[in-house]
Amino acid sequence: MPEFLTGALGWIIPALVVFGGTALVITAAAWAIRRARRSPKRRAAALADRERAGAALVRLDDAVQELELEVGLSGALYGGEAPNSLRRARITAQHVRDASFEEYRFSGEPETTPDDIRRTASRIQRKTADALAVIQRARAEHSGWMRENVTAAEQVAGERARLAALRASMGDPRALVADLRARYAPEEWRDAARAGDSALAEADEAQRLLDRAAAEVADPSRSALADLAAAERALRLAEADARTLEETHRLVTQAALAAPGEIAAARAALRQALVTREQLEPADAARLGAEIRAITSQLDALETDAATRPTRTIDRVARLRDRLDLALGDARTAQQRLRGARTALPGTLAAARGAIAQAEASVAHSRSGAPARLRLLSAQRELAEARQTQDPVEALDAARRAMRDAEDAKALADFDHTEGS
Incomplete structure (x- = not known):
């Protein structure tokens, strides 16, 4: 073998061993890191973070629904137009909620890595906390304004008008249920009957709360806001059950034709x-x-x-x-x-x-x-x-x-x- 080739091999072979060994070490380290990042333990911890983010999303969704109650109550007091602060807070919170639900959905895909899950969960929790703070500030401002500018009597009158409108639009739920009961099997009208009974009970509960709020109007040291909010909540449930009843009646009768x-x-x-x-x-x-x-x-x-x-x-x-x-x-x-x-x-x-x-x-x-x-x-x-x-x-x-x-x-x-x- 020529001398120059022997000399070249003398330094090439050790270099290949060194660099090849280094490459193997780097590859093994990268594989170990990826494996650790996707390990069952790490995924379980990430999913726990995702579950906490989901709980925060539920709190935001509930807060948005509560804010909608307040917007509805304010709209009744202000001739159908809620204050700008409440409407802006509702729009902001709804946008954050909808976008965060999308992120929550994507984070549950099987191919999502634990690190991506944790980052998404952290982002959801941060955004929902900010949105909840916006809602809290808007409600505090609105409560202060209400105490200064709207009397309890006006609030009670507005809610009673809403209740009267609900009863007028709802009619007699028992009549719709009776129509279904006369023609169809029980499983076709059972949910409608339950919704009709709930709607009537919730409307009666709203009436009771409004009567109690009206009794408090004469006392200037007391606020009817708590009873009014509870009455609005009962009204919303009654409206939802009334819609369920009407929707069920419509679906059953249309299905019979189709x-x-x-x-x-x-x-x-x-x-x-x-x-x-x-x-x-x-x-x-x-x-x-x-x-x-x-x-x-x-x-x-x-x-x-x-x-x-x-x-x-x-x-x-x-x-x-x-x-x-x-x-x-x-x-x-x-x-x-x-x-x-x-x-x-x-x-x-x-x-x-x-x-x-x-x-x-x-x-x-x-x-x-x-x-x-x-x-x-x-x-x-x-x-x-x-x-x-x-x-x-x-x-x-x-x-x-x-x-x-x-x-x-x-x-x-x-x-x-x-x-x-």
Whole structure:
């Protein structure tokens, strides 16, 4: 071997060993750091931070709802226009709440690293604390202004006007429930009856609180604000239950009109699936045929009592259409998928709206945590997207996502209610 080559190898080989060893050490260190950052222990700590951020979000959401109560009360006193300070605080807090819920949702994705989760949680807690401070300052300023400029008698009169308007718009809830009870199975009107009873009880509670506040008006040393705020809260609950009752009545009656058409559309889709089945390989054809028979059997069973259980029928037909689409997979042409989506969309939208109505009622009457509220917001957003999207296939997918999110929201809210009771 030439002398110059021997000399070169004499310093190249040690250098390669040194630099190669260093590279291995750096690579191993980087791998260890990444592994430590994604370790189960670190993720558990990050998720605990996220849970605390969720609790802060719930406090902000509750504070926004309380602020809306105060805005409504002030609007009644000022001829329908709340003070600028309250309205600005509400807009700011709503914006922070909505943006923070989005961040909270993204931080729950499986691929999010523990460090990103902790940073997001810290940012949410900081922003919610700032928004809560804005709300607190606005309410303090408003309370001071009210003490100086608005008499207790004016406040009571404003709230009584709101109560009278509520009773007038609500009418007799028992009449709506009786209409449903006469035509449909109990599971179709049970929630409506519960909402109607709650609305009446809450309106009576508001009346009691206002009567007590009126009795305090003659005493200048006492403030009726506490009773007025409680009365406003009862009024808001009554309004929410009245809307639930009216919405349930509307959904049931519309479902009764739509159910025959949805069943007919499902049968047409099954006939088209049979045509598609003839073009498949034997094994695929057998699998699809078994699904078609099972779906047909369930559809036959649904049709027997569709007239008395219309919302259940609409919901189950929408699920059967989803099952049929999964069974067909890629066997259909683009035109067939488009035609199927057009016929499945109306019933799926109705089923999604019904699921969201149930979730809204559950969230309104439970001390639900951030996950339930987030799922409800997601369901509402998906339903809005389904209604606005021009492509029937995309709209159908969004409506189905709205159904799933609404079901999750209701289950989470019901669990929170059970845990809190």
